[in-house]
Every structure is written in C-alpha cells, then in structure tokens.
Amino acid sequence: MADSDFWKNLAEQFRALDPSGMLRADWDYIVNSGNVDQWQIKGADRSIRVRFEALARRAGSAIAEALQKDPLFIWLADVKATGPHFEFGPYVIEKHVDGTDGPQHQLGTLNNLCIASAERCSEYESYALESEFREKQKNDPRNWSPLRSQYEAFKGIGQLVSAPHERIPESFVRDVLAKQYGVRPDEVTWKQIAFEVSGLLCQYPAIQVVPTPPAQEVDRFLHKEDPSEPQRAEPIAAQINRLRRECNWTEEQLAEKVGVTTRTVQRHLAEDSTPYARHIATYERVFSKQLEREVVIRKMS
Numbered sequence: 001m002a003d004s005d006f007w008k009n010l011a012e013q014f015r016a017l018d019p020s021g022m023l024r025a026d027w028d029y030i031v032n033s034g035n036v037d038q039w040q041i042k043g044a045d046r047s048i049r050v051r052f053e054a055l056a057r058r059a060g061s062a063i064a065e066a067l068q069k070d071p072l073f074i075w076l077a078d079v080k081a082t083g084p085h086f087e088f089g090p091y092v093i094e095k096h097v098d099g100t101d102g103p104q105h106q107l108g109t110l111n112n113l114c115i116a117s118a119e120r121c122s123e124y125e126s127y128a129l130e131s132e133f134r135e136k137q138k139n140d141p142r143n144w145s146p147l148r149s150q151y152e153a154f155k156g157i158g159q160l161v162s163a164p165h166e167r168i169p170e171s172f173v174r175d176v177l178a179k180q181y182g183v184r185p186d187e188v189t190w191k192q193i194a195f196e197v198s199g200l201l202c203q204y205p206a207i208q209v210v211p212t213p214p215a216q217e218v219d220r221f222l223h224k225e226d227p228s229e230p231q232r233a234e235p236i237a238a239q240i241n242r243l244r245r246e247c248n249w250t251e252e253q254l255a256e257k258v259g260v261t262t263r264t265v266q267r268h269l270a271e272d273s274t275p276y277a278r279h280i281a282t283y284e285r286v287f288s289k290q291l292e293r294e295v296v297i298r299k300m301s
Helices: 003-019 048-062 069-083 113-139 148-159 170-181 188-198 215-222 234-248 251-258 262-269 276-292
Strands: 024-031 038-042 084-094 101-110 166-169 207-210
Touching: 003 048, 024 069, 024 166, 038 048, 038 069, 048 069, 048 166, 069 101, 069 113, 148 188, 166 170, 166 251, 170 207, 170 276, 215 234, 234 262, 234 276, 251 262, 251 276
Parallel strands: 166 207
Antiparallel strands: 024 038, 024 101, 084 101
C-alpha cells in the first residue's frame, strides 16, 4: 500500500481535474459471462479524460495485488464498490438476427468521477495514516515491553563496537538525558546512556560515547598547564561519592551493598578514614556490577 502522502497528492489532483463534475464512467457487464467489466469514460473533453485515466492507472497500480488487468479498470471497480456515486442502470438484452434473446447486459454509471476518485483516495490516505501511526508507535522505545527494551539495548551495545563510529560526547548525552529523566547529569547511569544511545543506531551504523575527561584534565587544558607537571589525583572519597551518585544510591544503600555499616561509608566519604584494600575492592565490584562497566578506584600516590 502506498503511503499517506501519495494518496493525499492524488486526491488533490483528482479534485482539481474536473471541478464541474461532468466526467463519468459508463459500466457494462454481461450477466453470467465471467467477462471483465467494460468501462467507457465520458462527459468531458479528451484532455480531461486522458489525464483522468493516467491518475486512475496510478491509483489502480497502488492497490492491485497483481496487475492481471488494466489498472484503470481496477480503480474504477474499486470506486464503484465503495462509494455512493454509482447508479445501476437498466438490463439490456441483445437480440440475435433470428429474433432470439442474446446476452443480457447490466448497465450502470459512475457519476462525478473525479470527486468519487478523490474521496476514495482520501479514504486510502486515512488507512495509510493509521498504518503509519501504528508503525511509529511500534518503533517508539517508550512503547516497548521491558524485554524488548533490554534486548534492543543489548543489541545496541553490541553494535557500539563496530566501525566506523560516530563520536558523541558523554557530557552532551548526560545533559540531554538529565532533562529527560528529571535528574542531575551526574545521576544519569551508564545503563540509561547505553539504552538511549542504542536508539540512534537505526540512523547511524555505530556510535562511540566519548567519556568526559576528569575536571582536572579540563582545567589543565583551559589554563594550558604544563603537561609535565604531575596531576592531582581525585581523592578516593570523591571517587566513591561520584560513583555512588551515578548508581543513584543513598549512603545507606551503598553500605548495604558493600557489607559495612553506614557509619563506615560516611567516614570513607568524609575522608575521616582511608578504606582498606579489601573495602576498595568491594566498592569496585559493586559499582562495576551496577554500572555494567569495569570500575577502578585509583589510589592517591
């Protein structure tokens, strides 16, 4: 089936072709013959008839499953069967030369031919719009089932590693998703980023999310610091707190995940005490599991 724009454009052309409504199609069917209906276009000058037939053949070609007959006749039969503009005429019986009855003809007329065709095109436009809307809804991630959402994200993540890559800054993605989810940019999780970015893969073959550099690197670039100067490492407490916010966990939830008391976590976050190596390893493990990426907490030298 053609799209809605095709039918809308065709309807406009039909309406503009014969505003007077003079064009008609006379129908002739031989009863019980099994023959194809016969049509004759009448009621307007030749130029209008020729242009109508071209438009009607275009319409008939769009609805025909197989072009076994003239698409003009396919279109006329469709308009006859569905619209209010067709009127049955009389039965006419042919007479043989010997005076016996010959074939019986059922006659009829399809009036206001261009208007009738335009109305039928508008109906097809409506069907096409409904179909396009359903297709759009089906492809909208907001209407996916949880299983499809996760599967599409899974497929998308797999495609992120293929080349060539479109490069998109992590900071840009976070800012956009923060507004979408109503959270702060640092509260957007990598799982959310992966899911949303995978939705772009229908337009782009592969996408690489470029990580946002740590604040001290941006500082060094903006102020043109000497790269030979040693960089100040991000404190362990700041790393843990940043990862906690990225996971959208409270201090109590983090303590439960790590298997320590809330007070212990609070002391780690406040730099009142330095976590033992086993605590750092546990932090790395629970953050990696939640964020679905490898997390390494860097120790200060």
